[in-house]
Amino acid sequence: MTGFERFSHRINEYLLYLGGLCLVGMVALTCANIGLRLIWRPISGTFELMGFLGAVVTAFALGYTQIKKGHIAVDVLIDTFSPKTRRGLSLVNGLLSLAFAILCAWQMAVKSWTLQVTGEVTETLRIIYHPFTYGAALGLALLGLVFLADVVGFLAAGGKED
Numbered sequence: 001m002t003g004f005e006r007f008s009h010r011i012n013e014y015l016l017y018l019g020g021l022c023l024v025g026m027v028a029l030t031c032a033n034i035g036l037r038l039i040w041r042p043i044s045g046t047f048e049l050m051g052f053l054g055a056v057v058t059a060f061a062l063g064y065t066q067i068k069k070g071h072i073a074v075d076v077l078i079d080t081f082s083p084k085t086r087r088g089l090s091l092v093n094g095l096l097s098l099a100f101a102i103l104c105a106w107q108m109a110v111k112s113w114t115l116q117v118t119g120e121v122t123e124t125l126r127i128i129y130h131p132f133t134y135g136a137a138l139g140l141a142l143l144g145l146v147f148l149a150d151v152v153g154f155l156a157a158g159g160k161e162d
Helices: 003-039 047-067 084-120 130-156
Strands: none
Touching: 003 047, 003 084, 047 130, 084 130
């Protein structure tokens, strides 16, 4: 594993831990909301917070899941090709995935910037929500970093997959 791949893995692990903390927060908020609903009244804005935290949890787990090859892959068609063709398709897939992740991160950052400049706030709690969208952009950018590390590793290995 190269230093670049180790860096990519380490930063995605940290992001995964932050996502885990957000998930714990979601569970605590849900439990508190249910408990307070039974004895008094529910927590105002729970729906907003759950949506934002859910987006952050998902975005922060993308890169680590890709490192562990945990995303869905359907190889029924790919397995019928020759090893050389499979290697070529693997490289093309890595490059296209890298481009798509970076494009999504860029557009999410643009949207975040717009929300920040306009001072957009949530309807119920009146909190700013551009930090959550910046977090989603960060998760997508680090997914792109994983794809970049995969492509660089593939090319450094001379087209041989691990």
